[in-house]
Amino acid sequence: MTDAPAFGLSDTDLAAHNTVFASDALKGRVAVISGGGGGIGRAIAWLYARLGASVVVTGRKPEKIDPLIEALRAAGHTASGETLDIRDRAQVDGFWARQWADKGGADILVNSAGGQFPQAAIDFSPKGWNAVIDTNLNGTWNMMQAAALKWREFEHPGSIVNIVVVTTHGLYGVAHSMAARAGVISLSQSVAVEWAPYNIRTNCIAPGAIETEGWNVYSPAARAAYPKTNPMMRVGTAWDIAEASAFLSAASGNFITGEVLTVDGGGQHWGETWTTGKPDYFDV
Numbered sequence: 318m319t320d321a322p323a324f325g326l327s328d329t330d331l332a333a334h335n336t337v338f339a340s341d342a343l344k345g346r347v348a349v350i351s352g353g354g355g356g357i358g359r360a361i362a363w364l365y366a367r368l369g370a371s372v373v374v375t376g377r378k379p380e381k382i383d384p385l386i387e388a389l390r391a392a393g394h395t396a397s398g399e400t401l402d403i404r405d406r407a408q409v410d411g412f413w414a415r416q417w418a419d420k421g422g423a424d425i426l427v428n429s430a431g432g433q434f435p436q437a438a439i440d441f442s443p444k445g446w447n448a449v450i451d452t453n454l455n456g457t458w459n460m461m462q463a464a465a466l467k468w469r470e471f472e473h474p475g476s477i478v479n480i481v482v483v484t485t486h487g488l489y490g491v492a493h494s495m496a497a498r499a500g501v502i503s504l505s506q507s508v509a510v511e512w513a514p515y516n517i518r519t520n521c522i523a524p525g526a527i528e529t530e531g532w533n534v535y536s537p538a539a540r541a542a543y544p545k546t547n548p549m550m551r552v553g554t555a556w557d558i559a560e561a562s563a564f565l566s567a568a569s570g571n572f573i574t575g576e577v578l579t580v581d582g583g584g585q586h587w588g589e590t591w592t593t594g595k596p597d598y599f600d601v
């Protein structure tokens with residue numbers, strides 16, 4: 318079990334957390350979750366499995382994925398996984414080919430793989446910029462297109478949820494990620510139309526400050542300010558995102574496509590998040 322993470326919910330928490338959904342809300346569905354070993358992806362894997370889905374978790378590090386699969390199976394759920402770098406198109410295509418050839422295809426894709434490092438934009442190195450764009454924009458696209466090609470080939474309906482960030486207001490020190498995620502949102506809105514004839518829905522979730530192990534890249538001072546970045550004056554949990562994602566993936570989302578569901582405690586309307594710490598210039 319990947320228990321007792323430094324930040325966020327443990328497998329024990331996720332196995333027992335209350336849910337508003339019926340236990341068969343995703344019965345018989347196969348859900349692929351990229352970044353499934355991370356904080357939000359792991360919560361999504363637990364919730365979807367508990368709602369009856371067979372979950373397939375992917376990520377680069379087997380040490381994050383393997384214990385999760387073991388824990389899900391020990392709890393009686395159907396789970397499998399593969400190591401996969403979403404930036405590597407050949408790996409992505411190979412994964413989707415195997416998923417359809419040997420593992421029963423897929424109905425749902427959740428792209429939770431992603432991330433960035435906090436730095437003032439003026440100091441970005443070309444390599445750092447490219448790493449974040451490649452991960453969040455190209456990597457997400459690789460997974461989306463590879464999934465959609467299979468859904469078109471097999472004339473099978475599909476649903477995609479992309480986990481992005483709030484790009485409209487108030488998140489600073491991660492301009493590379495803002496650029497990439499704005500790209501993912503626009504892309505998702507475009508293909509929501511283009512792929513509607515294939516019965517593929519594409520939506521995004523924009524989380525606010527959600528306490529997960531992904532917060533390790535932020536300084537203690539930056540993290541300490543996160544609860545005050547929204548009018549609810551607290552941070553959210555990975556479960557908040559998992560339930561929003563389930564809403565979009567399950568039948569409750571059947572008439573929703575091209576949407577961005579913001580789950581940020583109202584932070585898009587009030588508050589600001591400085592991942593690098595707030596510069597004195599703005600501290601008036």
Ligand SMILES: CCC/C=C/C(=O)SCCNC(=O)CCNC(=O)[C@H](O)C(C)(C)COP(=O)([O-])OP(=O)([O-])OC[C@H]1O[C@@H](n2cnc3c(N)ncnc32)[C@H](O)[C@@H]1OP(=O)([O-])[O-]
Binds near residue numbers: 433448590
């Ligand atoms: C509430 C707040 C909002 C929260 C939002 C969240 O999403 S939270 C949760 C989200 N979770 C996460 O965000 C997960 C954590 N994030 C990551 O894993 C990475 O940021 C990644 C997504 C870019 C992966 O990149 P990768 O696999 O390629 O890893 P790599 O290590 O090889 O880096 C490549 C290059 O990037 C550069 N560079 C990297 N770090 C720094 C830095 N601190 N400083 C400066 N530059 C940095 C550097 O150029 C480096 O190359 P070098 O110079 O070393 O040869």
Ligand SMILES: NC(=O)C1=CN([C@@H]2O[C@H](COP(=O)(O)OP(=O)(O)OC[C@H]3O[C@@H](n4cnc5c(N)ncnc54)[C@H](OP(=O)(O)O)[C@@H]3O)[C@@H](O)[C@H]2O)C=CC1
Binds near residue numbers: 357432456527
């Ligand atoms: N937590 C928060 O406050 C917020 C999070 N988000 C976004 O939500 C998503 C999930 O975040 P969260 O769970 O908190 O972060 P985590 O860092 O816990 O999880 C992200 C996961 O993505 C995986 N990943 C990163 N790069 C790649 C890659 N190239 N190929 C495959 N997998 C990759 C990592 O797995 P591995 O290391 O094994 O590759 C990691 O487990 C991210 O996109 C994040 O930016 C958005 C807003 C706020």
